[in-house]
Amino acid sequence: xxxxxxxxxxxxxxxxxxxxxxxxxxxxxxxxxxxxxxxxxxxxxxxxxxxxxxxxxxxxxxxxxxxxxxxxxxxxxxxxxxxxxxxxxxxxxxxxxxxxxxxxxxxxxxxxxxxxxxxxxxxxxxxxxxxxxxxxxxxxxxxxxxxxxxxxxxxxxxxxxxxxx
Numbered sequence: 362x363x364x365x366x367x368x369x370x371x372x373x374x375x376x377x378x379x380x381x382x383x384x385x386x387x388x389x390x391x392x393x394x395x396x397x398x399x400x401x402x403x404x405x406x407x408x409x410x411x412x413x414x415x416x417x418x419x420x421x422x423x424x425x426x427x428x429x430x431x432x433x434x435x436x437x438x439x440x441x442x443x444x445x446x447x448x449x450x451x452x453x454x455x456x457x458x459x460x461x462x463x464x465x466x467x468x469x470x471x472x473x474x475x476x477x478x479x480x481x482x483x484x485x486x487x488x489x490x491x492x493x494x495x496x497x498x499x500x501x502x503x504x505x506x507x508x509x510x511x512x513x514x515x516x517x518x519x520x521x522x523x524x525x526x
Contacts, residue, residue: 431509438503442496442503446496449496461481461482464481465477468481
């Protein structure tokens, strides 16, 4: 089931049909995907324009609903990554504080305390770099492009260029 089949774009709109290949089908307006043919002789220009405006409105609502759903999923994943980074930062801070002091004083038995403090600082700089790069990797993985939205917009553009083909 694609993302567009799971969406409810609003009253009178069912996403997942095949009107024009856009993923949206008209419901409750007197025509379906099967009756897409119009009898021009019996239809006034106003009805044709009205139907076109109605179809376009439904299509835009369906596309917006799809984009919202995809964005919501991406934000959720990015939030998890950001929370993990924050937790790692806090734990790293406490770790740096207590282990730095312990290691600095332990090294202070063999060398001047200033040199011991510098060695400890360099070690924790390496740890910070590793945490930062893994958190950044998680955030990049959580924000892929909205592939379904891009794909359906391309289909809609193609349909708009050639609605009968």
